[in-house]
Amino acid sequence: MKLKIGITCYPSVGGSGVIATELGKLLAEKGHEIHFISSSMPFRLNKVYPNIYFHEVEVNQYSVFKYPPYDLALASKMAEVAQREKLDLIHAHYAIPHAVCAFLAKQMVSPNLKIVTTLHGTDITVLGEDSSLTELIKFAIEKSDCVTAVSDALIEQTNQLINPDKDICTVYNFIDEREYHRKDVGNLKQDYGISDDEKVIIHVSNFRQVKRVQDVVRTFKRIHERIPSKLLLVGDGPDMRNVSQLVKELNLEDAVLFLGKQDNVAELYSISDLKLLFSEKESFGLVLLEAMACGVPCIGTRIGGIPEVIEDGVTGYICELGDVETAASKAVQLLSDQQLHQQISRGALQAVNQKFHSTEIVNQYEQLYYNLLQR
Numbered sequence: 521m522k523l524k525i526g527i528t529c530y531p532s533v534g535g536s537g538v539i540a541t542e543l544g545k546l547l548a549e550k551g552h553e554i555h556f557i558s559s560s561m562p563f564r565l566n567k568v569y570p571n572i573y574f575h576e577v578e579v580n581q582y583s584v585f586k587y588p589p590y591d592l593a594l595a596s597k598m599a600e601v602a603q604r605e606k607l608d609l610i611h612a613h614y615a616i617p618h619a620v621c622a623f624l625a626k627q628m629v630s631p632n633l634k635i636v637t638t639l640h641g642t643d644i645t646v647l648g649e650d651s652s653l654t655e656l657i658k659f660a661i662e663k664s665d666c667v668t669a670v671s672d673a674l675i676e677q678t679n680q681l682i683n684p685d686k687d688i689c690t691v692y693n694f695i696d697e698r699e700y701h702r703k704d705v706g707n708l709k710q711d712y713g714i715s716d717d718e719k720v721i722i723h724v725s726n727f728r729q730v731k732r733v734q735d736v737v738r739t740f741k742r743i744h745e746r747i748p749s750k751l752l753l754v755g756d757g758p759d760m761r762n763v764s765q766l767v768k769e770l771n772l773e774d775a776v777l778f779l780g781k782q783d784n785v786a787e788l789y790s791i792s793d794l795k796l797l798f799s800e801k802e803s804f805g806l807v808l809l810e811a812m813a814c815g816v817p818c819i820g821t822r823i824g825g826i827p828e829v830i831e832d833g834v835t836g837y838i839c840e841l842g843d844v845e846t847a848a849s850k851a852v853q854l855l856s857d858q859q860l861h862q863q864i865s866r867g868a869l870q871a872v873n874q875k876f877h878s879t880e881i882v883n884q885y886e887q888l889y890y891n892l893l894q895r
């Protein structure tokens with residue numbers, strides 16, 4: 521049975537928007553009809569798909585309102601699309617505001633419209649601690665027909681912080697294997713001024729403070745003292761000023777390349793030997809999976825869902841938060857032992873192709889939709 525599915529996400533660059541869009545694309549490839557309902561075109565929706573539709577939520581600025589009522593406009597758009605297109609379900613990525621809006625739309629349309637909500641982390645770890653929103657997040661979860669989270673750790677955290685009366689199941693994130701694989705990138709490494717004998721270490725994030733990019737720089741300093749290497753910093757965000765200041769203080773200006781926001785990160789992973797992600801909050805860490813799919817071993821912190829993505833000693837290494845000494849010595853060991861590097865790189869690829877394979881994950885979502893509609 522082909523389904524008609526509404527998907528709502530934050531369309532801007534960010535893991536949750538990437539997952540929502542890639543899921544929509546793969547479901548459409550399986551013949552389902554997908555309706556994206558959001559404030560702008562999801563950024564990964566970069567070509568025409570005959571059974572994917574985009575419905576833009578427009579918010580008018582009326583002088584009587586201090587704030588434009590985006591959430592109400594979204595709920596109203598969801599109801600309009602659900603009714604006209606006869607949607608079977610809405611898949612909301614984020615409990616608030618998206619699942620709340622979907623609940624409102626359901627009240628307007630029909631109790632038969634099902635709501636699937638996926639928790640991505642930021643909605644729980646940040647907002648769950650804001651007591652003014654806790655009850656609303658709980659409500660959004662409990663009123664959804666089915667709730668998934670991107671890691672077991674996020675479920676545990678949700679239960680601790682919010683304690684909803686709802687079973688939540690884990691559906692891991694995935695990547696599009698057709699995009700993320702090691703590519704032949706010609707002279708890209710030399711074009712960046714990196715010599716053949718230098719190792720390339722990479723960090724990709726939105727440079728929010730929770731990503732602890734300064735720990736990446738401190739770790740790199742220790743690696744660089746022992747191994748000829750360069751650090752690629754990819755992305756931009758509020759912590760960038762502090763990070764560049766630290767790079768200066770540590771005299772690393774010639775060894776660190778600030779590449780800003782980049783679209784084709786698979787090409788950058790293809791010249792990389794190691795990826796570092798030292799976040800203090802991370803429900804999954806999609807960027808780890810992207811690197812692993814390109815055969816790049818990762819070192820991450822024992823935080824949130826990271827240890828579910830990196831199996832310590834098998835597909836990468838896990839370190840304690842802030843322990844840059846241990847992180848650096850694991851990195852040096854990995855970068856100076858070719859056999860070990862190959863072994864971990866193979867382990868990472870295997871995990872991407874089994875535990876996190878897109879076919880498997882998309883099937884899990886599809887099965888979950890069917891179960892819901894048969895109830």
Ligand code: GMT
Nearest residue numbers: 534535536640641801802803804805806
């Ligand atoms: O990490 C961010 O700053 C972006 C955020 C988002 O909402 O897009 O990412 C969250 O969702 C991703 C997709 O499920 C996860 O891979 C990230 O780990 C998660 N971020 C946090 O938990 C901080």
